[in-house]
Amino acid sequence: MNPIMNISQQFAAQQYKLTPQREAIVKVLLDNEKDHLSVEEVYMMVKSTYPHLGLATVYRTLELLCELHIVEKMNFGDGVARYDLRDNDHDHMHHHLICSVCGRLEEIKDDWLLELESRVEREYGFKVTDHRLDFKGTYQTCNRTGCKREKDCKAVS
């Protein structure tokens, strides 16, 4: 099914109105589904096709999309929240590689933690509903020189 139709139906089903602003924002997310856009980035991109748009609307819409499980809000320690479209099938299951050299952020669309989650349940009596797994490091193709300490310390892991 056309993803925008799908999302539009989810809006209607919960009595949310599908305004042109919301539609434009969703379209930007779909066009950039590989990225993890910040609010400011989404704002800028939507502005180019819909110049009359308030920043607060972007905040409100992304929060709404989060509530509808259409996007996931996350924080990579650069001081801004970022949003990622959720897969219908894999739900919350993906991990990240964050390169200290080039800053690239790659997504691994796999769930490697099923084994560990059952172990947590067994050993700690803790039923996992969601998880987060990020790896920080460097790509072998990114030959690095010098010390990266400062950059790493400013960020929150």
Next chain:
Amino acid sequence: MNPIMNISQQFAAQQYKLTPQREAIVKVLLDNEKDHLSVEEVYMMVKSTYPHLGLATVYRTLELLCELHIVEKMNFGDGVARYDLRDNDHDHMHHHLICSVCGRLEEIKDDWLLELESRVEREYGFKVTDHRLDFKGTYQTCNRTGCKREKDCKAVS
């Protein structure tokens, strides 16, 4: 070795001065090593034994401790940075359980990811230097009723 002596040596080794303020802050961290204190929490606790203390000093000191690898800065999505003492032996290796019901945050002092890290290196050409693994869910002892959606959406995962 006395941990405060150890840290004091690390300060000296890098020509940082061991001021009473810094010592008081480190002492609070050592006294609460199970917790993940926020800046404000550290500030309050140090104030009780060292009333004449500026908030900015706490920020600066915690950043310094992070630079020296004595603490780790992290973000659990509640809007404030939190700091955790690093083990000398296990370095960055620990995971978290975060309970949606009671808000409890438990640390797992184990490294379950060595296998996955070598897999990342093999399959993605990515050399891991650090990682983060958090599980969200509920303790079986926390019987829950109702919907938790809203709370989860406000937070960043």
Next chain:
DNA sequence: AGCCTAATTAGTAATGGTTACGATATAAGC
């Protein structure tokens, strides 16, 4: 097609965590 009304938006002010800054104080080496 044209109302009605609750939902939505724009614009901006307020908030709150964090950082920057200038003047004062102080730890450590001589």
Next chain:
DNA sequence: GCTTATATCGTAACCATTACTAATTAGGCT
């Protein structure tokens, strides 16, 4: 003790986010 680079204090500035108000609009109803 004196010197000086370093650290502290208090506060103002900063910036992402949220709250608020008046004006607009989508969608249901006739």
